[in-house]
Structures are given as structure tokens and as C-alpha cells.
Amino acid sequence: MNNKPAASPIVIASRESRLALWQARHIQARLAELYSQRTVTILAMSTRGDQILDRPLAQIGGKGLFIKELEVAMLEGRADLAVHSLKDVPMEMPAGFALAAITARENPRDAFVSNRYDELSALPAGAVVGTSSLRREAILRAAYPQLKIEALRGNLDTRLRKLDDGQYDAIILAAAGLIRLGLAARIKSLLTPEQSLPAPGQGALGIEVLSANRDALAWVAPLNDQETMACVGAERAFSRALGGSCQVPLGGYAIFEQGELWLRGFVATPDGRQMISGELRGAPGDADSIGRTLAQRLREQGAQQILDSLAAAQ
DSSP states (O other): OOOOOOOOOOOEESSSSSHHHHHHHHHHHHHHHHTTTSSSEEEEEOHHHHOOOSSSSSGGGGGGGHHHHHHHHHTSOOOEEEEEEGGGGGOOOOTTTEEEEEEOOOSSSSEEEEEOOSSSOOOOOOOOOOOHHHHHHHHHHHHHOOOHHOOOSHHHHHHHHHTTTTTTTEEEEEEEHHHHHOGGOOOOOEETTTTTTOOOTTTTTEEEEEOHHHHHHHHHGGGHHHHHHHHHHHHHHHHHHHOOOOTTTEEEEEEEETEEEEEEEEEEOOTSSSSEEEEEEOOGHHHHHHHHHEEEHIIIIIIIIHHHHHHHHH
């Protein structure tokens, strides 16, 4: 007779949206493969970011509103880890928490979604485009000043429903979320990085744990993708050095090219009239330094004035 106690379950905290639950179930399946002797469960929760839908995210506290309740669940011992879209994770992790693993990236590009038009350039003057991001808003206003840009909040299904209800002529979404939910057919065209430089971490999943939880750190370590970790490490270092938040229209995107890490980044005013951009290449092992160096170069080229004006306006 085997009296050995059953291993305690691994509990994943997740937002309740369909995309968040897909992400949590994806990690749940991978952990279940690695640790067949353990049960892996999901603790679904509603966060303030999901509940407040009548104001732009930048006005109500930023991306941290999507993860605070999940962090409380870990602090209280109700969950071992949380799974996030990495672009929703603040650049500065709260004390006591760590990004323990970053999974291989899905398509990081922005997607043009419309029921009437095939691409951005086909939109007529006055067409209404919905976006939840100051980054996308600045890009759109700079390149297409004839369009009307309006705020778009809610989970992915809610945003698509608002488009289908005729509230918008087109909306811009992260391609990764649509692909993950089997909605790639809704994408009329993918925007190139030259058209719309992605947000830092876009397309990647980050797994957050308590820094002191050695078991959780060990459980998720095999899920980490080194190339994605280097790329988003540079992107997040770039954003962090510029005070990146929902209040700063900022893009940062890195890839491996010919053995080097190539980082592109920009900072803009929300109206798109000022945009300071640049790029830097270096060794993959220098990801953090590449991000910080590019940020400093952009500051010297005029980004500091943009940041100062944004801070004064808050």
C-alpha cells in the first residue's frame, strides 16, 4: 500500500478573459507534460483593468491594473504563478516578484481588422479607427492625419463586437491574441514593423512568480525561451530607461539578425507630430545595455523634451 502523500497542485492565477484563459491553459498544458505527478489548476479572477471600461487605460492607472489581483493571490498563497501577455506587464516589477520565464514569441505585429476595408491605406478620410494604445494612436495620427482615432477598451471579443456593431470602420489589435484564439481570419492585413513598431514584449507570454518561491522558479524554468528573453529584455530595458508606461507613446522591437540583436525604438507625442526613433545592434548577451543605450541616444535627440511635456501634462 502506497501511503506517499500526493504532491500539492500547481495553481496558475489568470484573468477571466477568453484570451487570458487561453494563455493560462497553454501554460497549464505545458506544465502538466513536465510534471505528470502534479495537478495543475487555474484560479480565474477579475481585475480592475477588466472592470473599468469607460476610460482609456492611461487615465486609470496603466497596465498594472491587469495584474495586481493576481499578485495578491500569490502573496496570499492561493496561487503559485501568474501568466501575462508580456506587453501588459509594467516595466518595473513590484518588490518580491520576478518574471521567471518568457515563452517563445507568437507573431508580434499589429493587425488591421475591418469588415469593409483590406488595409489602412484604403480607409477614407474621416474613417473611425479604434485602438487601446497611445503607441498605436501616435503612429496612426502621424501617418494618417485624415483618420478619426477613438479609444477602444474591453477584452478581445468585446472589441471585435464593437467593430461588428458598426462603432468603428477598423480597429488595430495585436495579431498574437487573434491567432491564439483561432481568429486569424479576422486579420485583413498585418502591419509591418516599419508601419507600426510593436510594443515591448508584444506577442510573448511572461510567467510571474514570487522571487522567494524556489519551487515555482524551478517549475517554470524549462518554459523559458532564450532568444525571446534576450529580445524582450532589450525592449523592456529601452522602455524602462524612458519611463515607459501607458502614458508614454513608445514602441520597442528587437530581433536576431545575422547573429546580432537588432533593436528599434521610438518615443512620440500622442498627436504623432513629434516622433524620435532610432536603432542599435549588438551582442545578444548585451540586451539590457543595448536597450539602455538606445534610450539614452533618443533622449539626446529630443525624446527628453517629449517625456518632459508628457509629465507636465499629467
